[in-house]
Amino acid sequence: MSNMKNGRWLVKSYPEDEVSVDNFELVYAEVPEPGEGEVLIQTTSLVMSPPLRMAIGTGGITGSRVKIGAMMRGSGQAIVVKSRHPDFTEGDLVAGAMGWQEYAVTDGERPFPLEKISPRAGQPITANLHVMGASGATAYVGLYDIAKPKVGDVLLVSAAAGSVGALVCQLGKISGCRVIGIAGNEKKCRWLKDDLGLHEVINYKTENMAERLREVCPNGVDIYFDNVGGEILDTALGQIAHGARIVLCGATSQYEGDANWYGPGNYFNLVYKEATMQGFYIFSYAHRFKEAHRRLGELIASGKLVYNEDVLEGVEQLPGGLMRVLSGENFGTQLVRLS
Numbered sequence: 001m002s003n004m005k006n007g008r009w010l011v012k013s014y015p016e017d018e019v020s021v022d023n024f025e026l027v028y029a030e031v032p033e034p035g036e037g038e039v040l041i042q043t044t045s046l047v048m049s050p051p052l053r054m055a056i057g058t059g060g061i062t063g064s065r066v067k068i069g070a071m072m073r074g075s076g077q078a079i080v081v082k083s084r085h086p087d088f089t090e091g092d093l094v095a096g097a098m099g100w101q102e103y104a105v106t107d108g109e110r111p112f113p114l115e116k117i118s119p120r121a122g123q124p125i126t127a128n129l130h131v132m133g134a135s136g137a138t139a140y141v142g143l144y145d146i147a148k149p150k151v152g153d154v155l156l157v158s159a160a161a162g163s164v165g166a167l168v169c170q171l172g173k174i175s176g177c178r179v180i181g182i183a184g185n186e187k188k189c190r191w192l193k194d195d196l197g198l199h200e201v202i203n204y205k206t207e208n209m210a211e212r213l214r215e216v217c218p219n220g221v222d223i224y225f226d227n228v229g230g231e232i233l234d235t236a237l238g239q240i241a242h243g244a245r246i247v248l249c250g251a252t253s254q255y256e257g258d259a260n261w262y263g264p265g266n267y268f269n270l271v272y273k274e275a276t277m278q279g280f281y282i283f284s285y286a287h288r289f290k291e292a293h294r295r296l297g298e299l300i301a302s303g304k305l306v307y308n309e310d311v312l313e314g315v316e317q318l319p320g321g322l323m324r325v326l327s328g329e330n331f332g333t334q335l336v337r338l339s
Helices: 050-056 125-129 134-147 165-174 186-195 209-216 230-237 282-301 315-327
Strands: 005-011 024-030 039-048 075-083 093-096 103-106 154-157 178-183 200-203 221-226 240-248 276-279 309-313 333-337
Touching: 005 315, 024 315, 039 125, 039 315, 050 315, 075 125, 093 125, 125 333, 134 165, 134 221, 134 240, 134 282, 154 165, 165 178, 165 221, 165 282, 178 186, 178 209, 186 200, 200 209, 209 230, 221 230, 230 240, 309 315, 315 333
Parallel strands: 154 178, 154 221, 178 200, 221 240, 240 276, 309 333
Antiparallel strands: 005 024, 039 075, 039 103, 039 333, 075 093
């Protein structure tokens, strides 16, 4: 593969505010050769998620931030193109945290572990990166283990058209909840209302959130599944019902600002409404993944659960993919296909 080049994105600078392509640098090098006990993989797809922003900010839950001049962090899928490892053969499909690059060498554990993968429940292999992967498990565990929905509950979901939010909305409907989705553009709002059949949809960019919540859930919100934090979380806390359950899943509105996280002013509603607010880290629930993916697969196969993939093509699109997720331009799970 001496005539092949490996495109890699390095961190050039830390963003002061919003991420831009100028924070990264695309460099090319020779494709590495695997040594004894190693494999060479070619990245097929990388998934973009909002927490990646913290990898070039404070570090956050992703650990220490990526150093200037180092390769940008990222996870995805690949194919083994050359193997000198007894457990892998050419053509194996694998998943791992290979970073923003087209080719990588690993011994299966270092510098990152590899996991062999195959399509689940008749879905395309990329579904393993979201609905049949961490996003699906997050929606399932967050709703059923943390929120514990009951028939008739009013379920409010922010980032309702996102990778996790759309699944939560659909699972909520299946569970007998009255579902209200929050999204940030008309296309997403129409899809939530017309295609997913949500009871109500709120466009937080064009409507007054507090007024709309009082209008569509006059008796309060029983479950709020929060993916965005910030002002939307604060507004939702102002309209919770007695005994409400608030599930803290993400804070996409806050990832672009490293220094000053927004603290809710309506938190005292948790006291006199005797509500609970709980966060969760999905990989602490790894023992629940098998059940979650089995059930999600059944619902997809029956046509009761749908999802979207928003796909960009080419290694050059990686910064743009992250920027789309952070700005909310993506429609469904944001993937970048490299090969």
